[in-house]
Amino acid sequence: MLSSIVAVGDELVGGFTLDTNSHWLAERLRLLGHPLKRVTAIRDRPAEIVEQVRRELADPELTHIFCCGGLGPTPDDRTFASLAEALGRPLVVWEETRARIERRVKRMHEAGLLDSPELTEGNLRMARIPSEPKQVFKNRRGMAPGVVYEQDGKSIFVLPGVPLELKGVFTEELEPQFLAGGSAATVRELRFMFAVEARFYPLMRELEEKYPDVSVGSYPNFETKELVIRCLGLDSNQVDEAIEMVRRRSGELGMAPQRRS
Numbered sequence: 001m002l003s004s005i006v007a008v009g010d011e012l013v014g015g016f017t018l019d020t021n022s023h024w025l026a027e028r029l030r031l032l033g034h035p036l037k038r039v040t041a042i043r044d045r046p047a048e049i050v051e052q053v054r055r056e057l058a059d060p061e062l063t064h065i066f067c068c069g070g071l072g073p074t075p076d077d078r079t080f081a082s083l084a085e086a087l088g089r090p091l092v093v094w095e096e097t098r099a100r101i102e103r104r105v106k107r108m109h110e111a112g113l114l115d116s117p118e119l120t121e122g123n124l125r126m127a128r129i130p131s132e133p134k135q136v137f138k139n140r141r142g143m144a145p146g147v148v149y150e151q152d153g154k155s156i157f158v159l160p161g162v163p164l165e166l167k168g169v170f171t172e173e174l175e176p177q178f179l180a181g182g183s184a185a186t187v188r189e190l191r192f193m194f195a196v197e198a199r200f201y202p203l204m205r206e207l208e209e210k211y212p213d214v215s216v217g218s219y220p221n222f223e224t225k226e227l228v229i230r231c232l233g234l235d236s237n238q239v240d241e242a243i244e245m246v247r248r249r250s251g252e253l254g255m256a257p258q259r260r261s
Helices: 020-031 046-058 079-087 095-110 121-127 163-178 197-210 236-252
Strands: 002-008 036-042 062-068 091-093 128-130 147-151 154-159 186-193 215-221 226-233
Touching: 002 020, 002 046, 020 036, 020 062, 020 163, 036 046, 046 062, 046 079, 046 154, 079 091, 079 128, 079 147, 079 154, 095 121, 121 128, 128 147, 154 163, 186 236, 197 215, 197 226, 197 236, 226 236
Parallel strands: 002 036, 002 062, 062 154
Antiparallel strands: 091 128, 147 154, 186 226, 215 226
């Protein structure tokens, strides 16, 4: 049961905006028992969006696909139209979303934030989605909806790119309805000061062979001079055994961890 993220936006690929959405989603999905296989950032190019979505759909290991960004009112927001092509579905105006956007526009006009209470073509773009969604989320913090589709045995979640909106849709609507009941991975860490990463290489190779279902990684921080050895897996007993093996063998190498995880 693996997931993937497709982050859409020229601003991400061009280095103008840090992709905090993918970082936040990766942590939430891990804690919910839906670990990631990959995160892909792509440009706002229809052909590239279609190609990437189809690649995710063709991956037999994936059960959940999260597409983030490109749902706004401007011409460079092309995710819904591209997704429609990738899924082979027509674009339709989702009336519930259109009506919600209309009410929001009128409230903003009454507050003096907009010149007109009438819907623009840009507003309507956000209500124009691929047909036959499994569910359309409301998005209480913005206009663009979150949407869920089912295709080829997978769930495709389409989320707005504005971080506040994405987190709201995810935690308030998506998570409790579609991601409950998963088993979170067990994570254990040991931290060493002034440890030489290369000295752990033979031990880590041995761990990979003995515990193939446990992910073992080493993460040096050259500023703090700290080295983190992290073990992650679904079987808590195997993770505990692996980290204890690191603790024991590191002591034999004359390197004591700073604290228990």
